[in-house]
Amino acid sequence: MTITEKILAAHAGADRVEPGQIINVWVDVALGNDITAPIAIREFRKAGAERVFDRERVVLVPDHFAPNKDIASAEQCKVLREFAKEQDLAHYFETGEMGVEHALLPEQGLVVPGDVVIGADSHTCTYGGLGAFSTGVGSTDLAAAMITGEAWFKVPESMKFVFRGEPGPWVDGKDLILYTIGRIGVDGALYRAMEFTGPAIDRLGMDDRLTMCNMAIEAGGKSGIIAPDDVTRGYVDGRALREPVYYTSDPDARYAAVLEFDCAEIRPQVAFPHLPSNTRPIDEVGEVVIDQVVIGSCTNGRITDLRRAARVLEGNRVARYVRCLVIPATQEIYRQALREGLFEVFLDAGCAVSTPTCGPCLGGHMGILARGERAVATTNRNFVGRMGHPESEVYLANPAVAAASAVLGRIASPEEVVS
Amino acid sequence: MKLRGTVWKFGADVDTDAIIPARYLNTSDPAELAKHCMEDADPEFVTRMRPGDIILADKNFGCGSSREHAPIAIKAAGVACVIAPSFARIFYRNAFNMGLPIFESSDAYAGIEQGDEVEVDAGTGVIRNLTRAAEFRAEPIPPFMQQLIADGGLMAHIAKRGS
Ligand code: SF4
Numbered sequence: 001m002t003i004t005e006k007i008l009a010a011h012a013g014a015d016r017v018e019p020g021q022i023i024n025v026w027v028d029v030a031l032g033n034d035i036t037a038p039i040a041i042r043e044f045r046k047a048g049a050e051r052v053f054d055r056e057r058v059v060l061v062p063d064h065f066a067p068n069k070d071i072a073s074a075e076q077c078k079v080l081r082e083f084a085k086e087q088d089l090a091h092y093f094e095t096g097e098m099g100v101e102h103a104l105l106p107e108q109g110l111v112v113p114g115d116v117v118i119g120a121d122s123h124t125c126t127y128g129g130l131g132a133f134s135t136g137v138g139s140t141d142l143a144a145a146m147i148t149g150e151a152w153f154k155v156p157e158s159m160k161f162v163f164r165g166e167p168g169p170w171v172d173g174k175d176l177i178l179y180t181i182g183r184i185g186v187d188g189a190l191y192r193a194m195e196f197t198g199p200a201i202d203r204l205g206m207d208d209r210l211t212m213c214n215m216a217i218e219a220g221g222k223s224g225i226i227a228p229d230d231v232t233r234g235y236v237d238g239r240a241l242r243e244p245v246y247y248t249s250d251p252d253a254r255y256a257a258v259l260e261f262d263c264a265e266i267r268p269q270v271a272f273p274h275l276p277s278n279t280r281p282i283d284e285v286g287e288v289v290i291d292q293v294v295i296g297s298c299t300n301g302r303i304t305d306l307r308r309a310a311r312v313l314e315g316n317r318v319a320r321y322v323r324c325l326v327i328p329a330t331q332e333i334y335r336q337a338l339r340e341g342l343f344e345v346f347l348d349a350g351c352a353v354s355t356p357t358c359g360p361c362l363g364g365h366m367g368i369l370a371r372g373e374r375a376v377a378t379t380n381r382n383f384v385g386r387m388g389h390p391e392s393e394v395y396l397a398n399p400a401v402a403a404a405s406a407v408l409g410r411i412a413s414p415e416e417v418v419s
Numbered sequence: 420m421k422l423r424g425t426v427w428k429f430g431a432d433v434d435t436d437a438i439i440p441a442r443y444l445n446t447s448d449p450a451e452l453a454k455h456c457m458e459d460a461d462p463e464f465v466t467r468m469r470p471g472d473i474i475l476a477d478k479n480f481g482c483g484s485s486r487e488h489a490p491i492a493i494k495a496a497g498v499a500c501v502i503a504p505s506f507a508r509i510f511y512r513n514a515f516n517m518g519l520p521i522f523e524s525s526d527a528y529a530g531i532e533q534g535d536e537v538e539v540d541a542g543t544g545v546i547r548n549l550t551r552a553a554e555f556r557a558e559p560i561p562p563f564m565q566q567l568i569a570d571g572g573l574m575a576h577i578a579k580r581g582s
């Protein structure tokens with residue numbers, strides 16, 4: 001069996017499961033945010049439910065329009081707060097503790113290897129980086145899980161991606177996943193579990209692994225996963241609130257497809273509007289003048305990402321008339337960046353540094369684009385209107401490319417800025 | 420049950436931001452969401468469509484976010500059903516959970532044009548293009564999903580199981 005099948009079987013109380021089979025599993029964590037949880041809570045009440053199945057395992061994070069953007073979003077956040085109070089939820093994160101949910105849960109040890117996690121947010125697949133099965137669902141599924149502690153799934157076929165070779169300078173997890181999506185398309189892994197393996201993955205740090213699994217959904221994947229190893233153990237030790245279970249795929253596990261990539265041939269990638277699969281190597285971008293840069297989100301708002309951006313921005317200035325927004329994904333990352341002096345670098349360069357929020361990533365607030373404006377963002381989606389006006393444009397890239405672009409006022413390679 | 424309406428045709432990879440832009444997600448009121456249904460794919464859709472009309476799209480309809488606001492907006496706008504060769508996974512799941520009929524058909528897209536009159540038999544999955552006298556077949560709905568629909572959606576299904 002694959003790692004995904006093993007985790008699902010264990011949570012279905014079965015010895016084995018087969019792709020295509022519909023199973024009922026118990027979930028270790030059920031997650032909602034200020035956009036999706038209000039609907040789930042409404043459904044929860046409509047069903048006449050009184051208590052959540054486990055106050056430790058229902059996690060609510062107001063992060064999308066928080067700190068409250070306007071009256072309507074304040075009302076939504078209030079729904080979460082009151083529900084958290086009423087149910088005495090152990091893990092509700094108020095502004096000031098809050099971070100972007102998919103950076104926050106692994107960091108706080110709320111998700112551990114071997115878990116099954118559902119979240120009413122499509123990027124819930126991020127936790128595959130820890131060796132957990134995690135996937136995004138709708139609010140009704142969340143409501144059902146809040147009541148029963150269970151969810152139904154069709155066991156996905158798995159697709160294996162083997163990364164060999166040594167990635168070049170300035171190539172990180174974001175480039176590997178953008179390259180993959182560029183190769184297979186936005187529905188290239190539809191309904192499937194994407195398993196990332198190979199020597200290049202073994203050498204990746206946890207932040208990059210989370211980045212890769214985060215964007216499995218951009219290839220249509222049900223989940224992304226990386227088998228846990230010493231890197232995983234090192235990350236989880238001292239954080240995990242529950243006992244992790246370390247699963248790996250059997251040598252004879254069956255895959256719907258196996259793709260091999262040579263990392264030595266992968267250059268920093270830029271996804272052009274309006275699909276994440278619309279990728280080009282940085283060398284083939286041409287002259288694209290920009291108005292804004294966003295460094296943050298559940299894809300690339302972790303400390304490793306901020307360090308990479310700072311390395312490029314150090315001693316440089318953001319180009320005139322360009323806004324560069326840096327949004328650490330959690331309070332802990334914020335504090336760490338402050339400690340390491342990264343804020344000094346960002347402020348000297350002329351960046352705006354924000355409290356954690358999803359903010360501009362979904363065109364929510366804190367950096368919306370006007371008609372015709374262009375942004376380079378370390379986020380995960382560049383759909384029409386994603387960051388603001390339907391005629392604005394988003395280009396996706398890694399943090400170093402985003403930082404170099406901020407300095408030169410056009411999409412640029414870090415090699416042009418750092419010698 | 421037969422659904423009959425005029426077709427609105429869209430391309431491939433229609434994402435949830437096009438179906439209901441995130442700038443309107445500070446509410447979950449179906450009537451409010453319906454006002455902006457498909458706005459970033461076709462701004463005129465909402466003002467020109469009539470209740471009972473049908474959305475036909477190319478592959479991977481509903482990709483992107485998990486927001487249930489997308490099927491809610493489509494349903495509340497009065498769209499009878501969505502037909503596409505494939506749906507993004509979370510959208511597919513959400514549509515069943517909420518009771519928005521969707522049909523997967525690989526050949527309907529090529530054989531139906533914008534403005535055509537179409538009739539879908541939800542029971543048999545037969546899609547008839549009345550304007551061009553052509554017929555297509557949708558993928559059968561898996562038994563478990565049929566059960567969900569029969570029970571009246573996921574929440575009702577759970578209530579029925581009494582767990
Ligand atoms: S940072 Fe962006 S992609 Fe991630 S959860 Fe927030 S809105 Fe979604």
